[in-house]
Amino acid sequence: MPFQFPTTRREWLNKVPHATVLFWIIKMMSTTVGETGADYLNADLHFGLGGTTAVVGLLLALCLWVQMRASRYIPVLYWLVVVCISVFGTLLTDNLSDQLGVPLAVSTCAFSAALALTFIAWYRRERTLSIDSIVTPRREWFYWSAILFTFALGTAAGDWVAEGMQLGYAYAARLFGALIAATAAAHYLFKLNTVACFWIAYVLTRPFGAACGDLLSQPAANGGLGYGTINTSILFLATIVALVAYLSAMQKNIAPLKADV
Numbered sequence: 001m002p003f004q005f006p007t008t009r010r011e012w013l014n015k016v017p018h019a020t021v022l023f024w025i026i027k028m029m030s031t032t033v034g035e036t037g038a039d040y041l042n043a044d045l046h047f048g049l050g051g052t053t054a055v056v057g058l059l060l061a062l063c064l065w066v067q068m069r070a071s072r073y074i075p076v077l078y079w080l081v082v083v084c085i086s087v088f089g090t091l092l093t094d095n096l097s098d099q100l101g102v103p104l105a106v107s108t109c110a111f112s113a114a115l116a117l118t119f120i121a122w123y124r125r126e127r128t129l130s131i132d133s134i135v136t137p138r139r140e141w142f143y144w145s146a147i148l149f150t151f152a153l154g155t156a157a158g159d160w161v162a163e164g165m166q167l168g169y170a171y172a173a174r175l176f177g178a179l180i181a182a183t184a185a186a187h188y189l190f191k192l193n194t195v196a197c198f199w200i201a202y203v204l205t206r207p208f209g210a211a212c213g214d215l216l217s218q219p220a221a222n223g224g225l226g227y228g229t230i231n232t233s234i235l236f237l238a239t240i241v242a243l244v245a246y247l248s249a250m251q252k253n254i255a256p257l258k259a260d261v
Contacts, residue, residue, distance in 0.1 A: 015073050015134045016143065017247075019198055024205065026079060026243050029236045031209025034086025034151065036217050036236070038094065040229040041087075049099055053091045060084040068140060075247040079240065085144070089151025090210070093159065104160035111153035118146045119199075129195050150199070154206020162211055168223045169215040176208035 017023050041052040063081045070077060093111075096102040102110075122142035123129055134143050162172035180201055187197040217232040218224025 014132060015067075015070070015140050016078065016131050017073055017075070019131065022243055022247065024201075026240055027082065027202070028205045028209040028212075029240050030079065030083045030086045031151070031154065031206045032213035032216075032236045033083055033233055033240065034090045034155075034206075034210070036213045036229040036233040037083075037087045038090040039217070040233055042094075044229060049091065049095055053088070053095060056084060056087045056091060060088050064144065068137060075244050075251060079244050081144070082147070083240070085148055086151050086206075089148055089206075090155045092148075092152040093155040097156075097159070104156050104164040107156035108153065108160055111149055111156055115146060115149040115153055115203075118142065118149055122146065129199065131195075131198065146199070147202075150203045151206050154203055155210060157203075158207025158210045161207065162214065169211045169218065170223070172211035173208060173215055176204050176211060180204045180208060 038052060038056075041047045041055070042049055047055065060081070063077070063084050067074075067077050067081045093104075093107055096107050097104055119129060122139075126133075126139055126142065131143065134140050158172055158176065161167055161175060162169050167175075183192075183197050183201045183204065186192040187194065213232055213236075214224060216225050216227045217229045219226045
């Protein structure tokens with residue numbers, strides 16, 4: 001799909017970005033930051049799961065409140081919410097498995113059910129699940145609820161494959177990467193429904209990004225490359241910041257087009 005910026009008034013009022021190449025790059029990197037960021041706060045800064053969840057939860061609530069009050073898509077604000085919700089979604093799964101002893105297979109099924117129920121309620125009320133029509137507060141609440149469950153589900157599924165099944169991070173990255181490629185092929189070659197492919201890919205990019213993050217950050221004894229959570233988080237955060245800055249600059253350059261439509 002070629003990279004495009006919205007140029008019509010209706011598109012500018014949409015609260016989320018189009019699913020372009022840069023969208024998927026930033027999204028996958030945000031999933032990696034969610035994995036390594038949660039580990040860094042929990043283990044390296046000794047916040048513990050409870051403290052990390054509280055801090056990230058408050059930050060997410062603040063960012064989401066500002067995002068909901070915005071009248072249009074703002075790249076910096078939108079992606080800040082995504083990064084926060086990525087970390088919080090990771091923590092939901094970690095709390096269930098580490099604090100409450102819930103098996104990862106059970107968490108995967110539970111979050112799958114929660115996501116399915118969110119989609120059902122969303123479609124029954126709005127008759128669409130498209131991200132190109134997030135133009136009302138209710139649709140945006142449905143959207144962010146679905147995003148939260150995709151991150152929690154992706155974390156549970158990724159950890160289940162890599163750790164629960166003891167297949168390793170490299171295998172998990174290859175597996176979920178292959179599933180993402182198959183989804184793209186189903187859409188572009190076999191014309192599978194665009195909305196369905198988007199949400200399937202959105203779920204799959206979470207465990208793919210998490211597996212890549214763990215592969216880079218975890219020590220060799222745990223099957224990783226040993227770059228550490230700090231270095232991995234800084235690398236991906238810097239890339240996200242650069243890409244979002246680019247999107248923000250391009251948006252400002254074409255904003256005057258709104259007055260011409």
